[in-house]
Amino acid sequence: MTREIAVVAFAQTDHRQSMAELSEVEMLMPVLHEVLDRTGLKTADIDFTCSGSSDYLAGRAFSFTLALDGVGAWPPISESHVEMDGAWALYEAWVKLRTGDADTALVYSYGKSTPGPLRDVLTRQLDPYYVAPLWPDSVALAALQAQALIDAGDTDEPALAAVGARSRGADSAGQGDYVVRPLRTGDCPPVGDGAAAVILAAGERARELCERPAWIRGIDHRIEAHALGVRDLTDSPSTRLAAEKAGLFQQPVDTAELHAPFSSQEVVLRKALGLDDSVRVNPSGGALVANPVMAAGLIRVGEAAARIHRGESDRALAHATSGPCLQQNLVAVLEGDAR
Amino acid sequence: MSKEPVAVVGIGQTKHVAARRDVSIAGLVREAARRALDDAELDWADVDAVVIGKAPDFFEGVMMPELYLADALGAVGKPMLRVHTAGSVGGSTALVAASLVAARVHGTVLTLAFEKQSESNAMWGLSLPIPFQQPLLAGAGGFFAPHVRAYMRRSGAPDTVGSLVAFKDRRNALKNPYAHLHEHDITLDKVQASPMLWDPIRYSETCPSSDGACAMVLTDRAGAARAPRPPAWMHGGAMRSEPTLFAGKDCVSPRAGKDCAADVYRQAGISDPRREIDAVEMYVPFSWYEPMWLENLGFADEGEGWKLTEAGVTELDGDLPVDMSGGVLSTNPIGASGMIRFAEAALQVRGQAGAHQVDGARRVLGHAYGGGSQFFSMWLVGSEPPG
Numbered sequence: 001m002t003r004e005i006a007v008v009a010f011a012q013t014d015h016r017q018s019m020a021e022l023s024e025v026e027m028l029m030p031v032l033h034e035v036l037d038r039t040g041l042k043t044a045d046i047d048f049t050c051s052g053s054s055d056y057l058a059g060r061a062f063s064f065t066l067a068l069d070g071v072g073a074w075p076p077i078s079e080s081h082v083e084m085d086g087a088w089a090l091y092e093a094w095v096k097l098r099t100g101d102a103d104t105a106l107v108y109s110y111g112k113s114t115p116g117p118l119r120d121v122l123t124r125q126l127d128p129y130y131v132a133p134l135w136p137d138s139v140a141l142a143a144l145q146a147q148a149l150i151d152a153g154d155t156d157e158p159a160l161a162a163v164g165a166r167s168r169g170a171d172s173a174g175q176g177d178y179v180v181r182p183l184r185t186g187d188c189p190p191v192g193d194g195a196a197a198v199i200l201a202a203g204e205r206a207r208e209l210c211e212r213p214a215w216i217r218g219i220d221h222r223i224e225a226h227a228l229g230v231r232d233l234t235d236s237p238s239t240r241l242a243a244e245k246a247g248l249f250q251q252p253v254d255t256a257e258l259h260a261p262f263s264s265q266e267v268v269l270r271k272a273l274g275l276d277d278s279v280r281v282n283p284s285g286g287a288l289v290a291n292p293v294m295a296a297g298l299i300r301v302g303e304a305a306a307r308i309h310r311g312e313s314d315r316a317l318a319h320a321t322s323g324p325c326l327q328q329n330l331v332a333v334l335e336g337d338a339r
Numbered sequence: 340m341s342k343e344p345v346a347v348v349g350i351g352q353t354k355h356v357a358a359r360r361d362v363s364i365a366g367l368v369r370e371a372a373r374r375a376l377d378d379a380e381l382d383w384a385d386v387d388a389v390v391i392g393k394a395p396d397f398f399e400g401v402m403m404p405e406l407y408l409a410d411a412l413g414a415v416g417k418p419m420l421r422v423h424t425a426g427s428v429g430g431s432t433a434l435v436a437a438s439l440v441a442a443r444v445h446g447t448v449l450t451l452a453f454e455k456q457s458e459s460n461a462m463w464g465l466s467l468p469i470p471f472q473q474p475l476l477a478g479a480g481g482f483f484a485p486h487v488r489a490y491m492r493r494s495g496a497p498d499t500v501g502s503l504v505a506f507k508d509r510r511n512a513l514k515n516p517y518a519h520l521h522e523h524d525i526t527l528d529k530v531q532a533s534p535m536l537w538d539p540i541r542y543s544e545t546c547p548s549s550d551g552a553c554a555m556v557l558t559d560r561a562g563a564a565r566a567p568r569p570p571a572w573m574h575g576g577a578m579r580s581e582p583t584l585f586a587g588k589d590c591v592s593p594r595a596g597k598d599c600a601a602d603v604y605r606q607a608g609i610s611d612p613r614r615e616i617d618a619v620e621m622y623v624p625f626s627w628y629e630p631m632w633l634e635n636l637g638f639a640d641e642g643e644g645w646k647l648t649e650a651g652v653t654e655l656d657g658d659l660p661v662d663m664s665g666g667v668l669s670t671n672p673i674g675a676s677g678m679i680r681f682a683e684a685a686l687q688v689r690g691q692a693g694a695h696q697v698d699g700a701r702r703v704l705g706h707a708y709g710g711g712s713q714f715f716s717m718w719l720v721g722s723e724p725p726g
Contacts, residue, residue: 002443049580055423056402061395061464062425065710069582076595078602079580079714080431083396083403083423092420092435098442099342124402129363132401223409223419241416323406328419 005097006206006213007334009038010302010309012196015290018114019193024058025070028110028195032070035106035197039209043072046199047102049079050093052086052109053294056121067110078102085109086196086298087221087259087320087330093200094219103205110195111294118191118293125323127226138324139188139262143180145233145325146264150182152234155267160187163263167288186288187263194292196299214305214316214334218246221330226323233325236272242331243273248317253333255280255307255316257300261287265326269319273331279317283307297321301332308336342441344724346563346570347685349379349556355519355670358457359550364399365411368453371552372412375449379556380567383413386556387445392422392432392452393674394709399458412451424578426622426709428452429553429677430716434576436557437718446559453552454672461548461673480545480625482711484537486590487627491539493591496630496645498539502530503648504626505544505668511655512665514694519549519670544626544668551672553679560724571685574702574725575606576718583711590712596635599715603704604637607719608726612637612704616719618660618697620683621706622676624667629653633661636706655695663687663695677707681718688722 011034013019019027036042049071053064064081073079082088086109093105119137126132149155158172164186165172176185199209206213222238222245225231243249256279260266266281275281282288284303287296297320304318315335322328351374353359359367368391376382389412391405401407405421412419424431429452436450462478491498509525512518533543563570579599581588600612609615619638623629630644638659639647647653653661662668664683667676684705686692697703702721708714 054403055395055397061397062710064423065425065583065713068580068713069585073581074585074587076579076581076593076598078578080422080435080578081424083421084405088420092422092438095435095438095442095444098444099438101342101438121402124396124400125406127407128399128401128404221418222416223406223414225410225415226407227410238416322403327406327409 003098003100003202004215005094005200005202006215007198007301007305008201008206008210008213009035009199010306011035011038012299012302013194015192015194015292017190017192019112020114024063024110024112025066027193028067028108029070031195031197032108035199039199041104041199046104046106047078048093048096048105049077050081050089050105050107052082052084052089052298053111054083056124057111057113057293059115085294085296085320085322087301090198090298090301091219091221091330094216097200097202103202105200106197107200107298108195108197109295109298111292112193113191113293114193139180139183141228141324142262142264143183146182146262148233149264149267154234155264157182160263163266164288167282167286183262189261189287189291192290192292194290194295196295196302198298198302210309212309212311212336214308214336217333217335219332220245221328223328226327228325234268236268236326236329239269239272239319239329239331242329246331246333248273248331248333251315253279253315253317255283255304255313257284257304257316257318258282259287259297259300259320261291263288268326273317297330304334308334343443343559345437345440345573346558347555347720348558348563348566348570349375349381350682350686351375351378352517352553352679352682353551354517355549355551355672357547357549359455364401364404364455365408367455367550368408368451368552369411371554372449372451375554375556378568381556385447386413386449388418388439388448389414390420390422390432390436390448390450392428393454394425394428395464397459397464398461399455412449424709424714426673427677427707427714427716428709429675429679430681430705430707431578433555433678433681434578434716434718437573437576440557440559447562448557449554450557451552451554452675452678454674455550456548456672457550480537480540483625484540487625488539490591490627490631494642494645500630500645500648501539501544501626502527504623504629505530507654508662508666508668511663511695512669515664518665519547540625546624546667546671549670549672551670551675553675553682555682568691569689569722571688571720572724574719574721575603577602578716580714583713591631592635593712595713596708596715599717600636603717603719613659616702616704617700618663618687619704619706620662620664620680622667622680622708623662624671626668629661632706660697663692663697677716680707681705685720688720
């Protein structure tokens with residue numbers, strides 16, 4: 001018998017283009033307070049804490065060590081950190097709760113994308129010997145993927161524009177100029193700073209802390225090869241496999257929060273996940289509206305859970321991605337108790 | 340709810356050196372991983388998930404290198420997690436991998452930690468720009484030297500203790516074919532005559548900068564039953580963190596370290612660590628941290644740790660051997676250093692430690708710490724399955 005684990009609270013920053021006036025800790029603190037306030041828990045009540053962030057965004061080694069001060073880790077806490085999007089920190093916390101060593105977990109992540117030129121910074125994720133020296137930037141790589149989709153007949157520019165427009169709640173006439181052909185401004189995510197936090201709890205503890213917990217029925221993540229040349233960019237087998245392992249295909253979902261920073265990536269993910277028009281995709285607006293790097297994936301889980309908390313969804317899918325052109329993908333299936 | 344017992348069935352590491360110019364980062368990690376799989380007599384297809392750790396990405400200049408390393412570690416199509424908890428990361432990485440097995444999420448997990456420090460300069464990688472850090476606080480030694488001085492004042496230890504530790508660890512390293520520093524002509528006089536770097540820390544009392552990787556194969560009870568060589572069994576594991584700097588912090592003996600050890604001992608059913616633990620592989624990047632951690636980990640009363648060192652208790656043939664492998668003082672690929680401590684503890688209880696084997700080692704503690712003595716990870720492994 002495995003333990004039932006749920007998302008019981010979620011908080012995020014009001015996403016802005018730049019929070020240059022705030023340190024990472026200052027950006028994070030209100031979010032930590034808010035998520036704890038939602039459950040009435042204090043730092044000392046939390047059994048396990050896990051965070052996600054990247055030194056490269058901060059431009060300094062060990063940047064996460066100072067964020068820990070914001071948590072108020074005294075007396076000392078059981079704590080860990082992944083140099084990944086916070087969705088993977090949530091995964092680590094979920095595993096910890098599964099072992100029975102913890103009943104509650106605080107998960108947070110944050111990223112300031114604006115101190116450096118993000119498109120240049122993200123090139124440092126690529127193979128350091130053969131690819132990174134050429135500085136292919138994140139928008140150019142996404143454009144390669146978008147063009148592959150168009151060439152395969154999976155989408156066209158008006159369809160991409162419609163994805164961007166739906167996410168922003170605007171009309172597709174405002175797509176803007178090309179950034180890198182075939183991607184226009186409206187197909188690309190805003191660059192911004194932000195933070196998010198989630199509280200997980202197991203079994204009865206979850207019911208005490210939340211009126212309608214978002215139970216994690218399944219969660220899995222998979223990675224693909226790094227080199228773009230050996231991948232079919234029009235498909236996402238890692239997403240499909242993670243979804244299968246998470247139990248997505250056993251029953252339909254009503255909502256999907258997809259971490260698709262580019263409109264074209266939503267096309268790939270919809271196909272891999274088998275989502276039809278009956279599923280509400282990214283009611284939050286998704287990463288095309290706010291894409292704080294390292295937090296955007298955790299926000300998808302939080303947004304999906306929050307809809308279940310509010311009674312707006314009964315079974316929702318949350319997806320997070322990492323790496324160029326959807327290299328690594330996480331899928332979680334969340335459910336509320338039957339009403 | 341009972342946890343699945345976790346067994347270490349494969350251990351592999353590279354020969355640690357100042358610069359591995361013959362291999363890429365991918366080549367380096369694959370070498371250690373392949374050796375761990377060979378030790379377990381398993382292949383890439385037998386691995387369900389990969390958990391990788393290293394210290395700051397700035398050391399190699401690759402952001403989130405797990406993305407690029409997925410292919411080299413046979414992770415394509417599998418879950419891959421990347422842990423980063425500063426200097427304690429190698430230990431934390433092993434613990435995250437172990438929790439995947441303990442929670443019965445996966446049966447067999449490959450875990451690996453590495454650093455290829457020759458790709459950059461660790462000294463300056465650790466020297467943060469003003470205003471994040473005070474001027475003249477260059478490198479880790481500048482941060483830790485005042486805490487060593489505080490320990491000397493507090494305990495009344497004679498100023499020779501640090502050199503005894505360094506002399507012992509460098510001699511132990513001569514018995515470890517994978518250790519970075521093999522100083523065949525080492526003498527106590529040479530250690531004591533080496534230049535003062537950060538008073539009271541001398542050159543020969545500091546760790547080197549190494550390239551290297553360490554890997555382990557962790558598995559469940561069924562996997563252990565199939566293992567070709569004796570497994571090491573995990574009896575307890577824990578992580579603890581506290582803030583970097585605050586008025587109540589004891590930098591000489593941080594409470595997070597004490598709490599972490601206490602949690603491990605509780606899980607392992609240990610009430611008297613000095614009597615019940617046979618050897619300790621601890622994270623000693625500057626020699627004085629041996630007596631300091633002996634106290635922090637409960638092997639000696641406060642102010643008494645240096646007496647164990649001085650009496651030879653921590654020698655390889657002593658009553659409580661410490662850093663049998665030669666320790667961080669002899670080998671320091673930072674991101675891997677914690678995992679090497681964990682792996683050495685497992686090697687010892689498997690009876691596979693070769694010339695640096697402690698006779699009859701049945702329960703051994705592996706220890707790592709990081710940041711400003713604020714992150715701790717430890718595990719206790721045994722030759723018998725947990726009771």
